[in-house]
Amino acid sequence: MSDGTPLDPAARLREIDDLQHEVQRRAAPRSEFLFVTWGLAWIVGCLAIYLGFAPESRPTFPLPTALIVAGLALVAAMAASGLHAARSAAGTRGPSQRVGAIVGFLYPTSFLTVGFLGARLQAAGASTAALVSYGLTATCLVVGMLSAASALVFNELTNVLLGGVLLLAGLVSTLLPAPLNLFAGVGAGLGMLALAIAQRRLAFAQLIPRNDD
Amino acid sequence: MTDRPPLPEALDPIIHVAARLRIVAALAVLPEGDEIAFPKLQKLLEVTSGNLATHLRKLEDAAYIRVTKTIQGRTPVTWIRLTDEGRTAFRGYKRALRALLEPSLPSE
Numbered sequence: 001m002s003d004g005t006p007l008d009p010a011a012r013l014r015e016i017d018d019l020q021h022e023v024q025r026r027a028a029p030r031s032e033f034l035f036v037t038w039g040l041a042w043i044v045g046c047l048a049i050y051l052g053f054a055p056e057s058r059p060t061f062p063l064p065t066a067l068i069v070a071g072l073a074l075v076a077a078m079a080a081s082g083l084h085a086a087r088s089a090a091g092t093r094g095p096s097q098r099v100g101a102i103v104g105f106l107y108p109t110s111f112l113t114v115g116f117l118g119a120r121l122q123a124a125g126a127s128t129a130a131l132v133s134y135g136l137t138a139t140c141l142v143v144g145m146l147s148a149a150s151a152l153v154f155n156e157l158t159n160v161l162l163g164g165v166l167l168l169a170g171l172v173s174t175l176l177p178a179p180l181n182l183f184a185g186v187g188a189g190l191g192m193l194a195l196a197i198a199q200r201r202l203a204f205a206q207l208i209p210r211n212d213d
Numbered sequence: 214m215t216d217r218p219p220l221p222e223a224l225d226p227i228i229h230v231a232a233r234l235r236i237v238a239a240l241a242v243l244p245e246g247d248e249i250a251f252p253k254l255q256k257l258l259e260v261t262s263g264n265l266a267t268h269l270r271k272l273e274d275a276a277y278i279r280v281t282k283t284i285q286g287r288t289p290v291t292w293i294r295l296t297d298e299g300r301t302a303f304r305g306y307k308r309a310l311r312a313l314l315e316p317s318l319p320s321e
Contacts (some may be wrong), residue, residue, distance in 0.1 A: 006312070007224075009310040009311070009313040009314050010314055012234075012310055013307065013310050013311065013314075016234070016238045016298050016307065019235055019237055019239065020239070020241070021256075023238075023239045023242045026257055027243075027249070027253070027257060028242075029230050034301050062248030079249065090253070091249060092243065092247055092248065092249050092250070093247065093248050093252040093254065093292065094244065094246050094248050094294070095244065095245075095246040096241070096243075096244035096246075096247050097245065099245070146294030154244070164224065170290050
């Protein structure tokens with residue numbers, strides 16, 4: 001963006017675009033980082049739980065160990081994405097942060113309900129395999145719906161794709177028997193890794209394109 | 214003496230200055246109503262604080278940005294946000310550039 005030289009509108013539009021991509025990359029949470037973090041957590045978590053069941057005659061891990069590994073993957077992803085989001089948000093304030101905080105609050109609230117319902121199902125005699133199926137599908141449903149909802153709020157294409165991946169994984173998980181259905185969760189994780197790769201092309205892509213930009 | 218080419222009439226002269234265009238373009242990335250702290254904006258644009266302050270004043274005079282000074286703890290913090298007028302002017306500037314590329318299109 002230089003002064004005093006003949007104006008090249010195409011170059012100037014490109015410079016604006018490049019600058020805005022750079023600012024977006026440095027000032028907003030990096031979706032590709034979040035997709036990789038959570039994609040790996042889903043893959044590690046679902047594979048660990050699967051190996052806690054399979055092979056049926058002699059599972060690779062004791063189930064409690066598998067659940068601890070899955071739990072650690074979840075906590076690591078929560079800590080990494082929470083820290084990343086907090087660092088990105090530093091130095092900015094406004095309505096979008098308040099909306100983000102509300103969306104962020106909906107996750108623990110929803111999972112509290114998922115957890116309590118799981119405990120209720122266990123008390124009613126549901127098997128461990130049934131509880132795993134419930135946990136997987138309920139997680140896909142909650143995260144898928146919240147991702148799609150935040151995509152609508154922030155007008156982002158990638159989040160609606162993430163929501164679609166998770167809702168599809170949730171649907172597939174209901175069609176497979178346990179513990180094979182955990183591969184639907186692995187598929188969701190792979191879908192997130194694919195979104196991380198696609199993010200370079202989709203950065204700035206709006207769910208509903210605005211004609212006035 | 215430099216002979217600067219005349220500015221096409223549709224291009225907003227306030228935004229057209231490279232440093233100010235960079236500021237407005239950066240602020241336009243933020244969602245509407247969001248503000249950015251002066252040091253963060255300075256870091257993003259890699260400019261000196263004096264240079265940034267000078268151009269911010271020009272943009273504030275044109276009502277394209279709003280500058281709010283607050284105290285956080287004991288530290289003064291300057292927050293900057295693009296106003297509706299600034300956002301409209303930036304969109305108009307981009308439209309004008311596109312119109313220069315395709316003169317048959319209306320530039321508004």
